[in-house]
Amino acid sequence: MEATRRTIRLVVNGKPRSIEVAAHETLLAALKERLYLTGAKEGCGVGECGACTVLLDGRAVNACLVLAVEADGRELGTIEGEARPDGSLSALQRAFIDHAALQCGFCTPGMVLSARALLRRNPRPSREEIVEAIAGNLCRCTGYEPVIDAIAAAAEEEAAEGSVVPPAASAGAGEGRGP
């Protein structure tokens, strides 16, 4: 089973990285095994739960459904890059804590990044738009209402602040490339 390997170059949370991956390797596996970023979680491995959501060129994707080689030359944002440049929590992260929008925490990184992708393309989302944006992120603990409240509160705060977007997420913004 000699796997074909390739070197890919990508920008991870604002920093250029070069890694060697197997052709069949998922982006989720590469995150964990090559980049040592374990924030993205695997809840199903087949794109049904959203726990592995990351930002690829600013858009929310399921890292279990994307091959690592597809990330070549692109911008990757993970939960580890969500905090502000000074290391303090982003408004979104703060709001998740303030609203108790997490319990076991396993879906939380994916949930936060789906929310981040939403706020990047739509800084003032309606409640319905928030629900739509996280409809692909399953959570068994919170009952979603605190999550929706947290995202709505963070949107308001970020809009008031004049959109503080973390560097990882801001890179590649607006290019409109999908996965």
Next chain:
Amino acid sequence: MTSRANDRELRWVGRPVPRIDGEAKVRGCATYVHDMAWPGMLFARIKTSPHASARIVRVDTGEAEQVPGVRAVLVGADLPYKVGLYMIDKSILARDVVRYCGEAVAAVAAETELAAEEACERIRIEYEPLPAVLDPVAALAPDAPLVHPGLAEYGRMKGVFFPRPGTNVAHHQKIRKGDLLAGFRAADRTFEHAFSNPPVQHAFLETHTAIVQALPDGRVEIVSSAQSPYTVRQLFSVCFGIPLSRIHVRVPYVGGGFGGKAGIHLEPLVYCLSRKADGRPVKLTISREEAFHTMPSRQGLRSRIRTGVRNDGRITALEVEYLWDAGAYADYGVNVGRAAAYSGAGPYDIPNCHIDSLVVYTNKTFGTAYRGFGHLEVLWGIERNLDLIARELALDPYAIRIGNCLRAGSTTITGEEVTANPGRPDLCLEAAAKAVGWGEPRSGPAPGGTRRRGRGLALLHKAPAMPVFTSCSAILKFNEDASVDLLVSGVDYGQGTYTALAQIAAEELGLPVDRIHVVWECDTDFTPYDWQTVASRFAFMGGNAVIDAARDCLAQLRAVAAQVLHAPESELVCADGKVSVVHNPGSSLDYRRLVMGYTYPNGNSIGGPVIGRGRYIAQGLTHLDPETGQGRPALDWTYGAHAVELEVDTATGDIEILHLASAFDVGKTLNRQQVVTQIIGGVVQGIGSAVSEEFLFDAQGRFRNAGFVDYKIPTAKDIPRRMSQHIVETPQLDGPYGARGVAEHPMISIPGAIGNALADALGIDFFELPLNPERVYLAIKKAGRKKTTDEHR
């Protein structure tokens, strides 16, 4: 345990303290077993049975062993062990026969997950299919195939569980109170109804996973996504005959449990793989598909309820049969059948009651603990039954509940006398009903459309289901800077208990809550004993243990301070991080000068590091009489109620919940945000059980919906338009600050409340769950046809 701190204003208990695990989780640096890798670690996969019942005729692992990278291949014949908590009925891998479709029959450890997967595919197993029994009624037939012909030989918790060898009955729980015949004679009317619940899955987002290493000197290292590290260690020790001190179990952050990670699961298999692979560490992570069809679930239930009632609605007799569809193994399920029986009449005062709760083996995915532990299932029937009776007697569903509910002076069906302080179901019902405008005229929907509106109520209760000797402990360990490490072995897999324990410790010690560091990883080598993190008992029992430990710390601080301050210990006060003389606050010592020992100016030193030890053991529980079920099984009862207003679309069968109001008597709110969010989460999980979730099997017993596409749990789009939470506080005198548990309860009785509202909206009665659009739509069509036929007559 009441607290001296009750005398003054509380600074931390009951205050809005945010979750202490919040930051680690939003930054993605809370580490779960899923995220872990050990040096030299191998990856394991399992091979599962395609048959519900079959004899294993031949196994050939030759080809699998040749796959490059494979280090260990195991089949059932290699593993002569049985494992179990209450009933030791399960092999690590199926031996001789398979008892359900999805049962693990073989396992491989290899250098990569891909190699392990490929090797599993290359294991050849020849089966001879056997007749399968797929439903508990069929399983009780005299000629039914036996799922466990060797039932008589199985080890079990004696005197608590009563299997019937030679049948498929794993446990028969009897409740006998009063004179049933006299009760029915005293009734004006008698009703009989039958209900059913399908098996469902916990569907926590992190599937089961464990890393185990069998070390050459006989020690075993385990890190597991488990609810109960000490129970894993205990059952592991019994299974393999390894002394407890040679087994080290660690539990880091856990991605949800809901009962599905209680007891023991993957650890024995992964250990055997590691042993076979020359002691390399092995990791096994269950796939989402296996989480559905291999790992245990909530068992299905069939209920038959016969009720004797006076015309004023007072229940005089209740006769119930619960048949649990336990699946292939009843290790944990026997206790579900037991606990749900002793609460099996609902929170009502029933003078004459017989319950027979039979836990029945079938050739299906097996059952275990799941949030509510049988209570969601039995209360679906009990709460629907009450509404059916109320309608026949032209009584308000609210009134029939208030008229029958437990109150001070009542006795429960196990003969426990209800005193004035254990909680108030009536106040819960009142709060929930009021919130949805019960009894007030209805508005909407627009007439002429296809939508119909209805309201429904349901009550609930639950006590922890646990052994009479259940105990736990806590250690509070002062650091040099007078911050405190709080060590317990109950696991916070999302409930928020650690935040509540930190608040209790801060309150008792007179320190800010941010000085309390709850050690997140439970570790049988370092954190003190706790039985299991189940049954909504951790805040209650763990909270009492923390209070006890804090008082131990304060006694140590006062003993040293008394010498230094030349004051009697009884006149010293511990607050704001200082020990002070009560009548002379200027005479005080900062904790920092005491917690590692006090040093006098001349260098002499006294005292030493302050470490508090606390413990709690369940008080006053008794075994239940095997013939009558009489006794005291419950540490504390938490009561609650839900009220629902919904609309159903008669054109599609879709239900939209407009308002779901929930009320619980929590005794004392330790942290309002935690209570409210626990309720919201439980309610939405209960909605899943009510309207969408069920296992589907084909005629051969094969699982048909093992994945999130075909098994629908609620998404953000499926929550009620409005949810409201109402808190009643009748203090539990022996609870920490008067608190009682409320973790499982929000999920219970959601199906009953929705089913009752649906009947109110449509005039159609539902007896089976889930109330999915298909079932509702077909019932509407059927009712329409019947109506048309009746009109033509």
